[in-house]
Amino acid sequence: MIYLNNGATSWPKPSCVSDAVKKSIDNLPSSAHRSGFEEEEEYNCKELLAKLLKIEDANNIVYASNATYALNLAIQGFEFNKGDKVLTTAAEHNSVLRPLYYLQNKNIIEYEIMDVNEEGKIDVILWEEKIKKIKPRMVVFTHASNVTGAVNDAKKLTYIAKKYNCVVLMDASQSLGIIDVFPKEWDIDMVAFTGHKYLLGPQGTGGLYVSPKIKLNPLLQGGTGIFSDEETMPEKMPLRLEAGTPNDPSFKGLEAALRWSFKNPINKENLNQLVRKIKTELKKLNVKVIDIQGESTPVISFVLEKYSPGEVGEILQMSYDIICRSGLHCAPLIHKCINTYPQGTVRISLSRFTTEEEVNYFINAIKDIVNE
Numbered sequence: 137m138i139y140l141n142n143g144a145t146s147w148p149k150p151s152c153v154s155d156a157v158k159k160s161i162d163n164l165p166s167s168a169h170r171s172g173f174e175e176e177e178e179y180n181c182k183e184l185l186a187k188l189l190k191i192e193d194a195n196n197i198v199y200a201s202n203a204t205y206a207l208n209l210a211i212q213g214f215e216f217n218k219g220d221k222v223l224t225t226a227a228e229h230n231s232v233l234r235p236l237y238y239l240q241n242k243n244i245i246e247y248e249i250m251d252v253n254e255e256g257k258i259d260v261i262l263w264e265e266k267i268k269k270i271k272p273r274m275v276v277f278t279h280a281s282n283v284t285g286a287v288n289d290a291k292k293l294t295y296i297a298k299k300y301n302c303v304v305l306m307d308a309s310q311s312l313g314i315i316d317v318f319p320k321e322w323d324i325d326m327v328a329f330t331g332h333k334y335l336l337g338p339q340g341t342g343g344l345y346v347s348p349k350i351k352l353n354p355l356l357q358g359g360t361g362i363f364s365d366e367e368t369m370p371e372k373m374p375l376r377l378e379a380g381t382p383n384d385p386s387f388k389g390l391e392a393a394l395r396w397s398f399k400n401p402i403n404k405e406n407l408n409q410l411v412r413k414i415k416t417e418l419k420k421l422n423v424k425v426i427d428i429q430g431e432s433t434p435v436i437s438f439v440l441e442k443y444s445p446g447e448v449g450e451i452l453q454m455s456y457d458i459i460c461r462s463g464l465h466c467a468p469l470i471h472k473c474i475n476t477y478p479q480g481t482v483r484i485s486l487s488r489f490t491t492e493e494e495v496n497y498f499i500n501a502i503k504d505i506v507n508e
Contacts, residue, residue, distance in 0.1 A: 138458045138494045143282055143310060143435050143485030145332050145339060149393065150400075156392035157338060160385040181391035188394065189327070189345060190318045198344045198374040199382055203309040204231040205355075206328035206344035209377060210305050211235040211276070213352035220273035222247040223266055223302075226469035227256050227281045232307060233469070236276070248272075252473050255428050256284035264296045274303040279317065280310040283465050283483065284426045284474065285411075285435030287315060291322045298323055303350065309333060310433055314402065325350050334433075334487070336397060337390030340383050352377060402488045407434050410486055410495050417499045421506045426474055426481065434486035437476070440506065445482045448505065452482075456501040460484045 139147050179187065182194040191197075200206040212235055222236055222245050236247045250266045252258055258277060267275065275297045280287045294304050305326045308317045312327075313334030319327045324347075331341030346352060354369045358379035363370040370376055411434050418425050418438055426437040440448050449462030464471055464480040471477035484498065 138456070138497055140458060140460045140484040140486065140490070140494075140498065142487040142490075143333065143433070143483065144461055146334060146336050146487050148489055149336050149338075149389075150396045152392040152396050153336065153338060153389045157385045157389040160388040165384060179395075181387050181394065184391060184394040184398070185343060187398075188312070188317075189320075191320045191345065193348075195373050196346055196348060198346060198377045199387065200328075200342040200344055201340055201383065202332075202342040203307065203328050203330035204342075206330075206342050207231045207305075207307060208235050209344055209352060209355050210326045210328055210346075211274075212239065213355055213377070214274065214303070215351070215353065216245050216273060218244060220245050221270050222274045222276060223250065223270060223272040224248075224276040225250050225252055225258055225278070226473050227252045227258070227278050227283070227286075228276065228467065228469070229278065229282060229307065229309070230466045230468070231309075232276050232278075245273075249469065252281075252286075252470060254474055255286045255426065256281040256470050256474055257286040257428075257430075258288050258293060260289065260292055260296065263293055267297060267300050267302065271300065272302055274305060276305045276307070278307040278310065279312075280308075280315065280433045280435075281467070281470065282310045282435070283467050283470050283481065284428060284437050285310075285432040285485075286428045287311065287431040287433065290317075290324065294322050294324050310435070313397065314404075314433055315431070319345050319347070331386075331390040331393075335390060336393040338386040340386040341390045344377075346373070346377075354379060356380065407486060407488065407490070410434070410490060410492065411436060413492075414484070414495060414499060418502060421503060423502065423506065426476075434490075435483060436485070437474075437481035437483045439476060439479075439481055440502075442508075443505070445480050448482045451505055452498075452501060456497075456504075458498055458501060 182197050186194040239245045297304050304324050306324050308327050308329045312329040327345040331337035332339045354377050356379040360375045415425050424439040445462035452458040461483045
């Protein structure tokens with residue numbers, strides 16, 4: 137089986153990840169002494185995440201079950217005033233679009249969506265024009281498109297937004313672990329991320345970086361293990377935003393993945409070469425490839441003339457045992473910008489474990505389909 141769906145969930149994982157999950161399940165639960173894990177290592181999971189993000193205080197990281205929850209927390213937990221405006225883009229995942237729609241439908245905010253270019257990237261000049269025109273309280277953008285792999289210039293987009301006093305929320309679901317994400321250095325207020333994609337952790341892990349300048353209201357009310365005599369959630373971070381028993385086994389798995397990744401840096405050039413090879417060979421077959429100029433993640437979207445994306449995905453899986461993704465990828469609006477709406481695209485996404493042999497097998501499979 138050839139797995140090319142790492143933009144959804146990475147696989148395989150380093151063996152230490154499942155070992156850590158099992159060890160956590162087999163051992164005494166940390167919630168038995170709610171103060172936390174009995175740490176044997178120099179850094180725990182949050183401290184490793186803080187190291188990766190280059191932030192000083194790990195308490196500014198809130199655990200979440202996934203990036204979807206983290207984005208909902210950032211958007212719905214923010215104290216908007218009625219009539220506040222939010223600017224976002226057509227490249228966003230439904231995990232951004234639906235919470236914004238929900239708040240607008242409740243007459244709390246108004247939001248505007250700006251188009252992206254044919255690569256799925258934000259035009260920085262249009263970005264500033266939009267901000268100047270609508271004067272948003274908050275801007276929300278994805279660091280890297282889950283459809284095309286295009287990487288936005290987060291530092292520049294944030295700099296522009298800050299000139300107009302906007303709160304900045306960035307979705308790093310498709311970038312953290314494979315591209316630098318430095319929220320403090322870039323002055324980003326909030327960064328949502330998942331643990332099960334390029335961070336190589338288990339599903340059920342994610343988080344939200346919250347700048348000390350931002351105060352969010354919790355989405356959930358409940359136990360925190362300490363401050364139990366208080367009627368409301370404590371002010372102390374990150375407890376204020378982490379009600380309930382944490383998913384200790386999965387976060388121990390993420391901790392193991394982070395520790396492994398620091399010891400085994402990713403070979404980005406090798407990965408980029410594989411991406412270039414696939415795009416070059418697909419173009420030779422007259423396959424419509426969404427090509428990216430500049431930095432990108434190992435995500436490739438394409439369309440075949442003879443078959444729908446759904447049909448291609450089914451053929452690849454049933455006839456060639458290749459796992460990929462087809463359709464709109466939970467980001468419907470970007471497809472209108474890259475001219476692939478309403479059927480979407482076939483999307484493959486590589487990982488550090490993808491081999492040249494697997495890439496060659498995939499290319500030959502597409503050749504077979506095209507030449508049928």
